[in-house]
Amino acid sequence: DFNNALEEVHSAFGVSEDSLQRCVEDGILHYSPTIDSCLRQTAVDVNVVRSAPGARTTSVLLHGPPRSGKTALAAQTALSSDFPLVKVVTPYDLIGMNDMAKVQHLHKIFADAYKSPLSALLLDDIEGMIDWVPVGARFSAVVLSTLRALILHPPPKDRKLLVLATTGELSALEQLGLSRAFGSKVAVPALGSLQELGRVLELADALDGQAEREKAVSLVADAAGANGGQIGVGIKDVLMAVRRAKVQGGGADAFAGEMERVMLENRF
Amino acid sequence: DFNNALEEVHSAFGVSEDSLQRCVEDGILHYSPTIDSCLRQTAVDVNVVRSAPGARTTSVLLHGPPRSGKTALAAQTALSSDFPLVKVVTPYDLIGMNDMAKVQHLHKIFADAYKSPLSALLLDDIEGMIDWVPVGARFSAVVLSTLRALILHPPPKDRKLLVLATTGELSALEQLGLSRAFGSKVAVPALGSLQELGRVLELADALDGQAEREKAVSLVADAAGANGGQIGVGIKDVLMAVRRAKVQGGGADAFAGEMERVMLENRF
Amino acid sequence: DFNNALEEVHSAFGVSEDSLQRCVEDGILHYSPTIDSCLRQTAVDVNVVRSAPGARTTSVLLHGPPRSGKTALAAQTALSSDFPLVKVVTPYDLIGMNDMAKVQHLHKIFADAYKSPLSALLLDDIEGMIDWVPVGARFSAVVLSTLRALILHPPPKDRKLLVLATTGELSALEQLGLSRAFGSKVAVPALGSLQELGRVLELADALDGQAEREKAVSLVADAAGANGGQIGVGIKDVLMAVRRAKVQGGGADAFAGEMERVMLENRF
Amino acid sequence: DFNNALEEVHSAFGVSEDSLQRCVEDGILHYSPTIDSCLRQTAVDVNVVRSAPGARTTSVLLHGPPRSGKTALAAQTALSSDFPLVKVVTPYDLIGMNDMAKVQHLHKIFADAYKSPLSALLLDDIEGMIDWVPVGARFSAVVLSTLRALILHPPPKDRKLLVLATTGELSALEQLGLSRAFGSKVAVPALGSLQELGRVLELADALDGQAEREKAVSLVADAAGANGGQIGVGIKDVLMAVRRAKVQGGGADAFAGEMERVMLENRF
Amino acid sequence: DFNNALEEVHSAFGVSEDSLQRCVEDGILHYSPTIDSCLRQTAVDVNVVRSAPGARTTSVLLHGPPRSGKTALAAQTALSSDFPLVKVVTPYDLIGMNDMAKVQHLHKIFADAYKSPLSALLLDDIEGMIDWVPVGARFSAVVLSTLRALILHPPPKDRKLLVLATTGELSALEQLGLSRAFGSKVAVPALGSLQELGRVLELADALDGQAEREKAVSLVADAAGANGGQIGVGIKDVLMAVRRAKVQGGGADAFAGEMERVMLENRF
Amino acid sequence: DFNNALEEVHSAFGVSEDSLQRCVEDGILHYSPTIDSCLRQTAVDVNVVRSAPGARTTSVLLHGPPRSGKTALAAQTALSSDFPLVKVVTPYDLIGMNDMAKVQHLHKIFADAYKSPLSALLLDDIEGMIDWVPVGARFSAVVLSTLRALILHPPPKDRKLLVLATTGELSALEQLGLSRAFGSKVAVPALGSLQELGRVLELADALDGQAEREKAVSLVADAAGANGGQIGVGIKDVLMAVRRAKVQGGGADAFAGEMERVMLENRF
Ligand SMILES: Nc1ncnc2c1ncn2[C@@H]1O[C@H](COP(=O)(O)OP(=O)(O)OP(=O)(O)O)[C@@H](O)[C@H]1O
Ligand SMILES: Nc1ncnc2c1ncn2[C@@H]1O[C@H](COP(=O)(O)OP(=O)(O)OP(=O)(O)O)[C@@H](O)[C@H]1O
Ligand SMILES: Nc1ncnc2c1ncn2[C@@H]1O[C@H](COP(=O)(O)OP(=O)(O)OP(=O)(O)O)[C@@H](O)[C@H]1O
Ligand SMILES: Nc1ncnc2c1ncn2[C@@H]1O[C@H](COP(=O)(O)OP(=O)(O)OP(=O)(O)O)[C@@H](O)[C@H]1O
Ligand SMILES: Nc1ncnc2c1ncn2[C@@H]1O[C@H](COP(=O)(O)OP(=O)(O)OP(=O)(O)O)[C@@H](O)[C@H]1O
Ligand SMILES: Nc1ncnc2c1ncn2[C@@H]1O[C@H](COP(=O)(O)OP(=O)(O)OP(=O)(O)O)[C@@H](O)[C@H]1O
Ligand SMILES: [Mg+2]
Ligand SMILES: [Mg+2]
Ligand SMILES: [Mg+2]
Ligand SMILES: [Mg+2]
Ligand SMILES: [Mg+2]
Ligand SMILES: [Mg+2]
Missing domain, CATH: 1.20.930 (Transcription Elongation Factor S-II; Chain A)
Structure with missing residues (x-):
């Protein structure tokens, strides 16, 4: 029936290396030193999570203009991390859910990540997740608030989590007070010269x-x-x-x- | 009963060549070189989808003043594509659905399209689909957000999809951040000279x-x-x-x- | 019981010549050439629908100051058309329905009209149907959006429909983008000289x-x-x-x- | 139980002469010619409804500053009319109903009045019925819209209805487009000299x-x-x-x- | 279970002398003539209700800056009145109720008071009851509207009711049109000299x-x-x-x- | 199932010394006299609650820029109080609840605290609890209103309660009228010199x-x-x-x- 049909299309879990690979389908072309610098910065986050004893959550926000390669660079970071558990969430995964269902879905994604000692989550296009609309500054307040609480929350004892997020609307996230929840930020520029x-x-x-x-x-x-x-x-x-x-x-x-x-x- | 009566009128599926034909009932009069230029531009999109290996979704937005022929040109493009699956969605098809039902309807339309290796969807009058009202810039945020996610989402492996959309309110879509989701745009002018x-x-x-x-x-x-x-x-x-x-x-x-x-x- | 009691009062269907007659209870006094000119304009719409092969929907909006005779002139046009099916809808008919029920009621009115080869609908006081309130420009977005889609939608093959509508708030309908959906407009003035x-x-x-x-x-x-x-x-x-x-x-x-x-x- | 308890307090129907009497508990002191003039004006409305063949609804709005005697004068008019059916509705009668229930209650009040050949309704404190709040111009749009439709609607054949309404917020009703629905208006001033x-x-x-x-x-x-x-x-x-x-x-x-x-x- | 647990904490009825006593736990220190003047003014309201035949409801609003002793003075007035029925309602009593439940709770409090020939209600912190928030002037319109209707409503025959209310936001109540519903107002100042x-x-x-x-x-x-x-x-x-x-x-x-x-x- | 899975993650009760300890994981470094001054101020609140007979609720708000150590200092105060019952609530605990459920959760937390003669509650990140968003000043009015009522409410006889709260948005709480509900405020600065x-x-x-x-x-x-x-x-x-x-x-x-x-x- 209808629900089955939809489930075929986006099974909530089991998002994995395959879907990460699809994010970098055309590979990463090293056309400028900026590309290397971006990947070096996100690698520090990977290492802080992996090795530092006290820092249990680290979160990094990749931001830049449309189609600049944000998703591909975040996916590449996750692939290179070799963490045992890596998951991708996109606005597409949340289609057809009401706000409460979105919140529970995101909550569950984090709760599942907490079950593994070392995991990474890629939250792709977070302005899309909160239904951000520039005109009138509209958005889903409850999803926003949930994302903020999830990103800020320290995982349970002996659990480590890296949150990678992408956005094409940094200034929106700043106005919404969400960018401040991230431990670090990395700019992904368009081609310049x-x-x-x-x-x-x-x-x-x-x-x-x-x-x-x-x-x-x-x-x-x-x-x-x-x-x-x-x-x-x-x-x-x-x-x-x-x-x-x-x-x-x-x-x-x-x-x-x-x-x-x-x-x-x-x-x- | 009542629901049956309505279903007779707009059966959600099976929208097909017949309904495309009705969109160009008076034919396409080639009264100006602009008409040919419009059709040439949309033909590139058709061909990118058909032949390029890596580009799995392409989306094009036809925009212009009221009654300028946007729907007819989009329908003509779809008819000429000879894609095995072509569907039309209009605001009329969504009447009587609440926002969640609209979202599920649109989601299903795309999910069905993903089942065919090569398909085209004509989203006619998208400002009508999101219940856009100029005064106070009101609209359905959840339908908007769903359309954006659907248009941006890459189809599954070995699936190709062309999204043709029409609008009489380009500047509204720009404010709403939806026009940016389209790969290309084609202007359909009114008669000038x-x-x-x-x-x-x-x-x-x-x-x-x-x-x-x-x-x-x-x-x-x-x-x-x-x-x-x-x-x-x-x-x-x-x-x-x-x-x-x-x-x-x-x-x-x-x-x-x-x-x-x-x-x-x-x-x- | 209560619902029965209400149904007695406004049975949704069977609105007919009788209710049209009540709209022109005091007759049409031809006190000025404007009156004749108004009726001549609406007669063209009647004839386009009746005779032109390709034009399946035509819609006309009668607008003017309060109590200027808009409803009576629209009703007179419908009475003179001799179309086999003519129906009137007013805000009173929609009382006690929630927005979704209003939408389904309107949808059904049109669906029923599509069953007759030639019909006319009189939508009386459309700003009342969308619960328009000048202060803060409030209204029912979903009813507005439904009316727009219904008025713009071409009827099925071999069906012809004339939509007559009245409003005392033309500028509101212009702001709301609804007046643009009408094929033509006729002004009904108050007494001048x-x-x-x-x-x-x-x-x-x-x-x-x-x-x-x-x-x-x-x-x-x-x-x-x-x-x-x-x-x-x-x-x-x-x-x-x-x-x-x-x-x-x-x-x-x-x-x-x-x-x-x-x-x-x-x-x- | 609880609902019973409430019903004791305000039984929706059977509002009658007794409750009208309570509105003029301290009598009408004829302290100024204005008082007589007000009562003379409302008497014309009573007579138009009673005797004129074609005018089936007449509605009059008594407005003035707080505590100026609006309710008492409207009640006195109703008492003097000697109409077979007279009812009072106040915001108190609507307490605890959601908007839909209010709408149905009001609808039923009018439907019941239509059963009598000649009736009067006193809508006391209509800004209270629509939950009007000056700051931010908030109100219940659906109750407002219902009142407007009820006041404008012509009663069925051979039925005559006089609507008497009071308000302390004329300018609010003007902004809301409700005052325009009334056939005539009477000002009730505070003591001046x-x-x-x-x-x-x-x-x-x-x-x-x-x-x-x-x-x-x-x-x-x-x-x-x-x-x-x-x-x-x-x-x-x-x-x-x-x-x-x-x-x-x-x-x-x-x-x-x-x-x-x-x-x-x-x-x- | 959970609901039982909550009920233990605030049983809706039986609020009585005990809870009034808790409002004046530190007594009333007569540190200034203003204190006596306040109590004298509220005593007039008590006496009007008690003895005047025609004045069935009287309502008085105590207002002043935060922590100035408004609640204690209102409670003292109620205690000194010796009315057979005295009840206190605070925002705390309404926690966990949705707007409709709050409205029914307040309605029941008044309906119960109408059962006694002579009663007093202390509505403590009414801006809290309507969820008033200064930024954006937000509040619960339906609770506000209910309070207004309850305070303005004359009790049934042979019933007398004194409404004592406190607020720290007089100007808010003025904007909301609620202060105007009160028969008299008493200012409770902070310490001055x-x-x-x-x-x-x-x-x-x-x-x-x-x-x-x-x-x-x-x-x-x-x-x-x-x-x-x-x-x-x-x-x-x-x-x-x-x-x-x-x-x-x-x-x-x-x-x-x-x-x-x-x-x-x-x-x- | 899903709900079980979530419950594992955040069981509403039993929040205790363990979770307090996690708030000061890196200890308190006494790097400046301000740190000692902050702790001295909160200690007065602890002692007023413990020893003064008449003051049954005391509430203190720790505020400061992001990541300045607010949560750690509040937790340290609670740990040092040696009160028999100490609980922590954070926005994370409220994820997935609708507003009504949040309200009931908070209500229950306070009701439980009232069962112990002497308790402390740490409300961590209260702007997160009310879903505060700076753009457009959006928030959950009902949660805000509940927190205000809970903080202002005097506990039952023979019960004493200390409320410790933290916020990174003091000026927001001031606009919302919530900061005024707190008995005292303590500033926690970032590193200066x-x-x-x-x-x-x-x-x-x-x-x-x-x-x-x-x-x-x-x-x-x-x-x-x-x-x-x-x-x-x-x-x-x-x-x-x-x-x-x-x-x-x-x-x-x-x-x-x-x-x-x-x-x-x-x-x-
Ligand atoms: N140096 C590079 N950095 C990023 N992507 C690259 C690079 N070189 C090639 N690519 C390719 O470019 C595409 C980048 O697309 P991507 O979806 O990551 O962009 P985006 O910024 O996320 O776009 P959007 O704004 O639509 O989300 C991918 O197909 C990727 O394989
Ligand atoms: N060169 C042309 N381009 C487009 N349409 C043409 C052309 N020549 C003739 N037509 C006819 O003109 C009509 C165009 O109507 P169409 O519904 O496409 O306009 P539209 O811009 O979509 O209007 P709306 O703003 O109401 O959506 C069709 O009936 C079509 O057959
Ligand atoms: N030339 C005329 N044009 C219109 N109505 C006329 C004319 N002569 C007489 N009438 C009578 O005048 C009345 C017009 O009222 P009608 O309800 O049509 O006005 P309206 O503009 O629709 O009012 P409203 O603004 O309240 O909707 C009817 O009773 C009609 O019979
Ligand atoms: N000339 C008069 N006109 C009106 N009321 C009078 C007059 N003389 C005496 N009264 C008495 O004055 C009182 C008027 O109160 P009423 O409730 O009608 O005022 P209102 O304007 O409706 O007040 P509110 O603004 O609160 O609705 C009644 O008790 C009435 O009996
Ligand atoms: N003259 C006085 N007037 C009022 N209260 C007094 C006086 N003398 C002593 N008190 C004591 O002061 C306290 C006043 O607190 P109360 O709760 O009444 O203030 P409030 O203005 O209602 O505060 P809030 O703004 O928080 O509602 C009470 O404990 C009361 O016993
Ligand atoms: N003097 C100190 N004061 C506070 N925290 C200290 C101090 N010295 C060390 N710390 C450590 O610093 C960290 C402070 O983080 P904490 O979560 O309390 O900050 P916060 O201000 O609540 O941050 P946020 O704005 O994200 O809520 C804790 O790990 C704590 O152990
Ligand atoms: Mg991307
Ligand atoms: Mg079109
Ligand atoms: Mg009319
Ligand atoms: Mg009155
Ligand atoms: Mg008080
Ligand atoms: Mg903190």
Whole structure:
């Protein structure tokens, strides 16, 4: 029946390495030193949880503009931690639950994590979990309050927990008093320079050869001029522009056209 | 009984080619190059979904002023895609459901789509689905949040999904943070120039012969003067003005009178 | 019992010619060319629905100041249409229903209309149906959203439907985005000139003879001076002033006194 | 049990002459021509309902400052009408009902009235019925909307109904769009002049003899000086001041002291 | 079980002389003529209810700054009235009830009082009963509206009722339109002058002898300088400062230190 | 099943010395005279409750910036009181309860405390209990109102109760009118001077020896320059910085880097 049908689709538990892998489907391209720096920072959190005796919960918030790679970097951190228990929760998992059911679901996720001596939870897109809407600053107060209490709560004796969370709305979380509940914060920026763009195209082996890639970068450079030289496009959008250009059978021109469209939309 | 009676009227599933056809009942008149450009853009989305290996969801938002032909163009795109599964959802389908039922209905629509390897969903009039009301910026937060999560969620392995959506309230969706969830956006404008109007009348074989049509265009031109030369009337309203004139047994004068009335109402 | 008692009072269905007749109890006095023009406009809608093949729904909104005769003119249009199925819905019919029940009631009214090949619905006082309150711009969002979806929805194949609606709050409906759902709009004004007033008194055979009527008009003229010469009183209030004067056994003076009181109250 | 206990206290029906009498417990003192004028105005409404063939509902709103005698004058009008069915509803009758129950109660009151060919309803303190609160302009939208629909609804064939309502918050009802639903309005003022005060004391046979009453009036005159010569105290408060003075065994001084206190409190 | 456990704690009825006594646990210190004046004013209300034939309800509101002795003075009035039935209601009694249950509880309290020919109700801390919160002016509209209707309602024939109420938020009650429902108002001030403070210390036999008390007063005088010479501390806080000083084993200095802390906190 | 699983995690009762101990896991470092002063103030409350005959409830609010040690100091006070019954309540304990259940839980906690002649309750993080959200000043009005009533309510005869509460949002509690319900308030500051920082490092035996600690302090001094010489970091964050530095294998530099990051984040 209907409920069974839905359960097939998102079984609440057993979220695991498989779903973490799907978050980094296109791999992590090391197109800039920032990428390494982000991963180094989250690694400290992993190690504090693992080794320091007194620090039982540590929580870290990855924040940045849309499609900048936040989810992929958080998932990569969790995968590299080698913790025995790692789980992902996304807004999609909470669809169709009323607020009370969401709260119980999240509570249970943490309670289950407390059963393992060492675990990590990836709370992906937390503004989505609290149904944040910018206009009128609306959100689910009870889910917000639950997340805050769960993140702040020290786990029981001999249990250690790392909370990794991502958000595209840092300033919202600041207004809501939720960002303050996190032990540390890591910024995940969009692509900035043309050099970074060139490196992405190279690492992704996009377009037909180096010459075409250089042409693409220089075409984007023209458009970026209007943008103060900044690209300001997330890695996920860059990789999509590569795909859209390919489908149109086009080369550097098609790619630059797609990039221009995204840059224009981002400006609003 | 009552529930049966309602079910006859809108059976949730089995929405199909038939209902898509009804969305383009008056066909697509190619009265301007913009029409072709719109259809070319949505075709790229169709092809990215169909052929690119890594891009499993693509979503496109068709936006424009009232009665400009958004629904017809989205339906035409879906019809031309030849995807094995294509479904339409409109606010009418959600009448009489409470918010939770709407959420489960939408969730099920997506879950069903995930069962087919390649499918397209047409979410028609999404501001209507979230009960958007401009005054006081009111809306259903939970339906909004569900739509956002569904559109952003990557489908399961080996599944591909194209989401086509239409809206007459782009700026509302921007405020609500929903437009950002779409991979690309396509603008569907109202009729602009008198030339376009003439072409519509010709393609629709409206009024009695070319002379009468030309007279109609020149009468509208006078009214458009007050409008800065712009017509600013959607294709759907133009075709209705043709019908109203016909019913009154009138020719160019009756048509121009109807156009004038619509142009006046649009100004407010 | 209680529910039975209520059902006696407003049986949801079977609303018919009888209730339409009650809406025009005092007949339609043709006291001004505007009256004819209003009825001519709504007749076009009737004919578009009846005869044009492609236009399956047409909706028209009659709007104007309080007691100007909106309901009577809409009812007269429906009566003259000779459509096989004509129904009236008013806020009174929805009393005691919660929002969900109202939505289902309205949905059923439309679903029933879709069963007849040609029907008309008169939605009387739609701001009352959505519980509109000017202060704080409050209203029932779900009823509003349902009305919008019902009015916009094309009926099933081979079904034609004319929606006639009345409102005393056009600007509210504009703010709420509901007026835009209507295909056309017709303004129903209050009495403007003294000449119109004289014509009403004559057609209604009010007061004792022509001399007394002329005296009444000239007494009202004095009061109207403060009003910039405008009367600004709806036909329904004029007919009530006639009755109040009669009860007091008074003639022109009593009538003018009542008119003055109404004009004063209207000014606020 | 508990519900029984409550039912003893306010049995919903059978409200009758007895409860009307309690509203004018201290009689109607004809201390000013305004009192007669108010009663004359409401008598026209009574007669329009009784005798005019076409006017089936008439509604009149008595408004004025706190404790000015609104309820007593409305009750007196109903008592004098000699209509076969007269009922009173007050906010007290609605205590403990949720909004839906209030709506059904009011609906039933009107439905019962429709069973009699000629009836009057006294809706006492309608701002209390809709839970009006000035700060933030809060109120029960559904009760408001129901009252509006009930007052506007024409009764069934051959039924006539007079609605008498009282309010201390006319401007609130104007903002809420409810005052507009009434056919006519009557203002009930507080005591204005010292002469009126003297007349009240005399008619109520207050204090010890004429000399003491004159002294009282002249003492109040001093206090009223600060008030611009206006008393601005409702008849109900004046009669209470008489009682408080009596309890203290005091004469003119005690009375004037009490009046001064009330005048001071009214100023805020 | 749980509900039993709670019932032990606050049995809704049988609130009586015992609980009144607890409200004046530290007695009434007659440290200023204001105290006598307050009690004299409330005594008039007691007598009006007792003896005047026509005045069946009288209600009085005691208002003042926090901890100024409002509850104690109201309780003392009720104790001195010697009415056969006296009951106290506080926000604590309403804990755990939803709004509807609160309304029914209050309704029952009044209904029970109507069973006795002569009774008094003490509604202690009415802003607490309506869940008043200053920020955003939030409160329970239905409880507010019920209290208003109960206080305004005349009791049945041959029943007399005195309503005593206390509040620390007079201006809130004014905004909410509730203060206007009371027949009279009595202000209960905080301690004003140093002389009053000295009298309190003396009457309470605080500190070690007269010399220490005089020293205390003069130390407080210094701190009060910054306060414009005003103390502005309620009697309840003064008596607590006496206790805190005693616990610290300190004399005048400790007392003055505590007073200073309270005066500082009051300033914000 | 699910409910059992949750119950394992937080059994509502039996919260005891063990959970108090966990609140001061890293002990109390006496790094400044303020610490002693705070503990001395709360000790007076303990003694007033224990020994003064008439003061049956005393309540104290510990407030300060995030992570300044509020919870640890309140727990230490409770531990040192040697009261026979001591309980802790935190927002975590209330997760998954609806507002009514929270209210009943809190009510029961107090009712249970009233059973013991002498008890202390630690309400930790009360802004979390009322779901306080700064944006839009949202909160649970019913929980707020319940806490206020519970804190103000005098316990039954021969019962004494000390309420210890902590908050990081004093100004919110002031706006909400809750801080006023507390008998006294104690401020818990963050680390201010470099000297205090040096003392913490020493008492915690952090870093490798005195020289490294001095280097750390002087590196932090540079960063603090930008901060006006103020550190403004809570003791909990300082101890975490010590751990993060240790995990990175770093000495004074790593520690100073972590401190700098926290100081930067605190500035927003
Ligand atoms: N250096 C990188 N950092 C992050 N992601 C990368 C990097 N290189 C490649 N990717 C790929 O880019 C995509 C990043 O998408 P991701 O969903 O993580 O972005 P996001 O910021 O979470 O987006 P959203 O704002 O929609 O949540 C992934 O497919 C990932 O495999
Ligand atoms: N070039 C065109 N583009 C779109 N529609 C066209 C075109 N030519 C003719 N039509 C016809 O015009 C009508 C467009 O109506 P449609 O419902 O798509 O407009 P819409 O913008 O969705 O209106 P609404 O704002 O009410 O949702 C359809 O009947 C369609 O068959
Ligand atoms: N020319 C006319 N147009 C409309 N109504 C007329 C006309 N002549 C007479 N009448 C009578 O006037 C009355 C108009 O009342 P009606 O209820 O239609 O007004 P309304 O504008 O709908 O009022 P409301 O604002 O209260 O809804 C009816 O009784 C109708 O028979
Ligand atoms: N001329 C008068 N008009 C009205 N009431 C009068 C008059 N003379 C005496 N009374 C007495 O004064 C009292 C008026 O009280 P009433 O309850 O009608 O005032 P109200 O304006 O309805 O007060 P509230 O604002 O509290 O509703 C009644 O007891 C009535 O018998
Ligand atoms: N003259 C006095 N007036 C009032 N209370 C007095 C007086 N003298 C001594 N007291 C004692 O002072 C205390 C006053 O406390 P009470 O609870 O009445 O204050 P309150 O104003 O109601 O406080 P809150 O604002 O918290 O409701 C009581 O214990 C009472 O016995
Ligand atoms: N002097 C001190 N005062 C308080 N806590 C101290 C002190 N010295 C060491 N600590 C330790 O510092 C930590 C303080 O953390 P605590 O949870 O009490 O802070 P908090 O202010 O309640 O934080 P939050 O704002 O997150 O509620 C505890 O682990 C405690 O053992
Ligand atoms: Mg993401
Ligand atoms: Mg459309
Ligand atoms: Mg009407
Ligand atoms: Mg009244
Ligand atoms: Mg009190
Ligand atoms: Mg804490």
